[in-house]
Amino acid sequence: xxTTVQTLSQQQPVLWLEDPAAASxxxxxxxxxxxxxxxxxxxxxxxxxxxxxxxxxxVELAYAELADRAGSADGEPLVAVRSSAADEDGLQSSFAxxxxxxxxxxxxxxxxxxxxxxRASAHSERALHYRRANGLAPPRAPLPVLVQLLVPxxxxxxxxxxxxxxxRSGEVLVNAAFGLGExxxxxxxxxxxxxxxxGSLAVARRTIADKRRMTVRAPGGSREVDVPAPLRRLPSLxxxxxxxAAALALRLENDLGFPVDLELAWTGDDLHLLQCRPITxxxxxxx
Amino acid sequence: MTPQSTDPTAVPxxxxxxxxxxxALFWQHDAMHFPDPLAPMEAAMLERTLGQGFGYGARxxxxxxxxxxxxxxxxxxxxxxxxxxxxxxxxxxxxVLAEAAIRGALARLDELWNETVLPEVQEHLDFWDSFELDAxxxxxxxxHVDETWTRLLxxxxxxxxxxLPVYLAISEFDxxxxxxxxxxxxxDSYRLLEGLPNMTVEVGQELWQLSRTxxxxxAVFDVFMSRTAAEIPAAxxxxxxxxxxxxxxxxxxxxxxxxADKWTILAPSWTEDPTxxxxxxxxxxxxxxxxxxxxxxQAAAAGREHAVAAARERLRDYPAQVVGQFEAMLxxxxxxxxxxxxxxxxxxxxxxxxxxxxLLEAGxxxxxxxALTVAAEVFMLVPEELRAALAEPGEDxxxxxxxxxxxxxLQRTMAPPPVLGTMPAAPPPDDPFTRFTMKFNGVPQAPxxxxxxxxxxxxxxxxxxTARIIRSxxxxxxxxxxxxxxxxxxxxxxxxxxxxxAAVVTDTGGVLSHCAVVAREYGIPAVVGTxxxxxxxxxxxxxxxxxxxxxxxxx
Numbered sequence: 001x002x003t004t005v006q007t008l009s010q011q012q013p014v015l016w017l018e019d020p021a022a023a024s025x026x027x028x029x030x031x032x033x034x035x036x037x038x039x040x041x042x043x044x045x046x047x048x049x050x051x052x053x054x055x056x057x058x059v060e061l062a063y064a065e066l067a068d069r070a071g072s073a074d075g076e077p078l079v080a081v082r083s084s085a086a087d088e089d090g091l092q093s094s095f096a097x098x099x100x101x102x103x104x105x106x107x108x109x110x111x112x113x114x115x116x117x118x119r120a121s122a123h124s125e126r127a128l129h130y131r132r133a134n135g136l137a138p139p140r141a142p143l144p145v146l147v148q149l150l151v152p153x154x155x156x157x158x159x160x161x162x163x164x165x166x167x168r169s170g171e172v173l174v175n176a177a178f179g180l181g182e183x184x185x186x187x188x189x190x191x192x193x194x195x196x197x198x199g200s201l202a203v204a205r206r207t208i209a210d211k212r213r214m215t216v217r218a219p220g221g222s223r224e225v226d227v228p229a230p231l232r233r234l235p236s237l238x239x240x241x242x243x244x245a246a247a248l249a250l251r252l253e254n255d256l257g258f259p260v261d262l263e264l265a266w267t268g269d270d271l272h273l274l275q276c277r278p279i280t281x282x283x284x285x286x287x
Numbered sequence: 288m289t290p291q292s293t294d295p296t297a298v299p300x301x302x303x304x305x306x307x308x309x310x311a312l313f314w315q316h317d318a319m320h321f322p323d324p325l326a327p328m329e330a331a332m333l334e335r336t337l338g339q340g341f342g343y344g345a346r347x348x349x350x351x352x353x354x355x356x357x358x359x360x361x362x363x364x365x366x367x368x369x370x371x372x373x374x375x376x377x378x379x380x381x382x383v384l385a386e387a388a389i390r391g392a393l394a395r396l397d398e399l400w401n402e403t404v405l406p407e408v409q410e411h412l413d414f415w416d417s418f419e420l421d422a423x424x425x426x427x428x429x430x431h432v433d434e435t436w437t438r439l440l441x442x443x444x445x446x447x448x449x450x451l452p453v454y455l456a457i458s459e460f461d462x463x464x465x466x467x468x469x470x471x472x473x474x475d476s477y478r479l480l481e482g483l484p485n486m487t488v489e490v491g492q493e494l495w496q497l498s499r500t501x502x503x504x505x506a507v508f509d510v511f512m513s514r515t516a517a518e519i520p521a522a523x524x525x526x527x528x529x530x531x532x533x534x535x536x537x538x539x540x541x542x543x544x545x546x547a548d549k550w551t552i553l554a555p556s557w558t559e560d561p562t563x564x565x566x567x568x569x570x571x572x573x574x575x576x577x578x579x580x581x582x583x584x585q586a587a588a589a590g591r592e593h594a595v596a597a598a599r600e601r602l603r604d605y606p607a608q609v610v611g612q613f614e615a616m617l618x619x620x621x622x623x624x625x626x627x628x629x630x631x632x633x634x635x636x637x638x639x640x641x642x643x644x645x646l647l648e649a650g651x652x653x654x655x656x657x658a659l660t661v662a663a664e665v666f667m668l669v670p671e672e673l674r675a676a677l678a679e680p681g682e683d684x685x686x687x688x689x690x691x692x693x694x695x696x697l698q699r700t701m702a703p704p705p706v707l708g709t710m711p712a713a714p715p716p717d718d719p720f721t722r723f724t725m726k727f728n729g730v731p732q733a734p735x736x737x738x739x740x741x742x743x744x745x746x747x748x749x750x751x752x753t754a755r756i757i758r759s760x761x762x763x764x765x766x767x768x769x770x771x772x773x774x775x776x777x778x779x780x781x782x783x784x785x786x787x788x789a790a791v792v793t794d795t796g797g798v799l800s801h802c803a804v805v806a807r808e809y810g811i812p813a814v815v816g817t818x819x820x821x822x823x824x825x826x827x828x829x830x831x832x833x834x835x836x837x838x839x840x841x842x
Contacts, residue, residue: 154606178606217604228466230459231612268607 013055014062029084029144047148078150081114104221153265155236156181161249162259171195172246176236179214194242314365314707319795322775324362324698326666336443344447349384362698392452393619415641420648429677453623458723460620480624482588486632491782498571504528516566546636548760552643563760567783656680667691729797729816744837745803745813750790751831777802785809790832
């Protein structure tokens with residue numbers, strides 16, 4: 001990459017995920033950079049990263065392009081807005097849940113407000129406390145914010161290429177539930193769990209949970225609602241889907257050189273990669 | 288539990304248990320279907336058909352129920368739903384089996400009805416239709432009576448094979464809907480099922496069509512305007528237009544007349560006594576097109592489509608599994624709602640009609656023997672007595688009949704307690720079968736404030752009007768537009784009254800009962816299962832029916 005391009009892109013207030021410059025963690029933050037590095041070869045939902053001072057016109061243009069890509073009828077597709085701190089999702093600390101995630105944002109006014117809210121969350125008492133506790137300095141630059149199309153997920157999963165509780169078991173762990181992943185990440189649903197052998201990807205254990213809650217895409221954002229009783233004890237994924245999820249985690253672990261924690265979602269049979277980060281607790285153990 | 292009454296003048300209701308073990312069971316009087324004392328023949332019919340039929344259906348779906356026990360106590364029909372007993376593990380295993388069986392049936396409910404149950408029912412109906420009762424030699428008739436009992440049992444097995452998944456489909460959909468939309472009112476889910484063509488509505492609509500035909504001829508119209516229902520057929524016979532109309536009426540009865548106005552073999556079918564139907568016709572003739580049943584069913588259909596579209600919109604971004612489940616259960620519940628009425632037409636009313644016809648013919652033979660005075664006295668016998676009398680004439684059955692008629696007269700003055708036996712120690716089991724049974728029969732209601740009756744919300748809307756206490760469909764003429772029909776229960780042939788009444792209130796039934804289903808089809812408010820409406824409300828009182836809250840106010 002030559003110096004001129006680098007200088008230009010450093011001035012760009014919006015970086016698309018498929019832009020090679022977006023894969024730089026110091027620029028776009030750990031979460032966005034990890035997805036950007038994979039966006040050209042894996043099904044990462046289209047999106048962009050807002051960096052530096054917010055340029056409302058640039059954000060509006062990018063949102064309009066996102067609407068085009070989504071084939072949105074009203075030009076106001078639902079998006080997910082997430083923080084992506086430079087030191088977030090690093091090998092040392094995950095920041096899981098410390099920064100704001102705003103789902104189901106629609107329209108440019110809401111989007112700008114959500115970006116501002118996300119940025120403010122970097123200075124929240126909770127986030128600052130987490131930084132102090134993990135020996136990190138307070139954030140200096142404005143927090144990069146990732147804006148992606150919100151996948152209307154039928155089911156979502158969190159995948160650990162190594163079982164974080166029993167690392168030596170040789171298992172890939174898949175936790176899944178109906179709807180968007182927020183109920184799994186937020187711990188409001190007991191997810192279905194598959195444990196698959198790292199070598200053969202054979203299902204070693206399958207526990208179908210009584211899944212009472214799910215997050216759904218809804219007008220004006222997302223909502224957590226009750227899962228209808230007849231569905232609660234039905235598997236949220238097929239074994240094939242769980243196996244595909246595990247295979248993807250192992251492939252990324254191999255490519256990146258460290259155990260990974262993925263967030264995935266399915267729309268019908270289409271798989272989307274929403275997040276890929278190191279399993280921080282294992283890294284600490286190794287160190 | 289012993290029945291108690293605070294009224295010293297009340298006729299006692301002595302209970303002698305036929306089987307000592309019965310006292311340990313919990314018995315409920317089925318006042319919705321059988322408010323009156325049963326004749327011995329009818330009691331025997333119900334003990335056979337309901338007990339065996341329900342057991343057959345429950346086993347077909349691995350239901351966690353031992354079955355239904357049926358007893359006739361002082362002439363009144365009591366049922367006990369006997370739960371299955373077993374270890375928790377056995378019960379769980381049974382629940383899993385039942386769930387799989389139900390899912391299988393719900394996925395193919397239309398097919399189960401149209402391709403399996405209905406064709407076999409029609410085969411039995413054809414058998415009865417094709418047998419020439421009056422021409423049959425005595426031995427052939429005796430054999431036909433036996434064959435009729437055998438086939439009746441089979442028809443009632445089929446009845447429960449279809450009825451259990453039908454009501455489960457509606458009940459389970461209601462539960463799904465409320466789970467998805469916690470802000471929904473108690474009747475909202477049923478809006479998605481209304482306005483689909485069914486036999487009950489068809490019977491009413493075809494009768495309405497006849498009234499339009501009657502209006503076309505000035506002479507026929509004049510007869511309907513000037514004569515009583517009982518006089519109308521003879522008057523019509525006197526004129527050419529009238530004879531044409533009678534031919535149409537005959538066709539109508541051929542298709543729809545094998546039904547009585549109550550669920551009892553004691554009531555004549557319309558084919559025997561057309562007066563109740565002609566009474567409804569007399570009322571229809573006086574009405575304008577605005578009152579056509581089709582206006583109401585079209586409104587119900589539009590309401591259904593609107594409610595379905597609204598639910599689909601709310602589920603637009605829900606996981607595909609949820610949407611798929613919703614659509615599958617909606618389809619099953621819509622089929623179920625239609626079949627819940629159609630099965631009544633094809634099974635309940637038709638089988639009762641044929642049994643009645645067969646027994647009456649046997650009764651005529653016994654009259655010829657001098658054993659009975661009139662054929663209808665045959666209903667005072669039990670099946671074994673009839674069998675013996677047909678095989679070997681000679682015994683004078685008239686004293687037996689007289690004693691039983693007297694007993695029934697006394698029974699009619701009794702107030703049967705709603706429950707008998709032993710109140711269950713545990714709450715009813717929480718399985719889909721028990722839940723829908725409670726929605727069908729209604730649940731006991733706490734008494735309301737002064738001047739207020741509480742029941743189950745049956746059909747939505749608030750209406751104020753004059754209460755008309757209707758004991759039988761022969762009183763149909765007393766219902767004027769805007770009046771509120773107040774009845775112990777309503778049988779399917781009462782449907783035409785729903786086109787006239789502004790609202791319905793019943794003593795018995797729940798949100799899935801026939802009355803509530805039909806009220807929703809006609810878009811009139813209904814409060815069902817008040818227990819006391821026909822005793823507390825006096826004819827002519829002004830009452831307000833709140834079909835959403837399940838409350839009736841005397842104003």
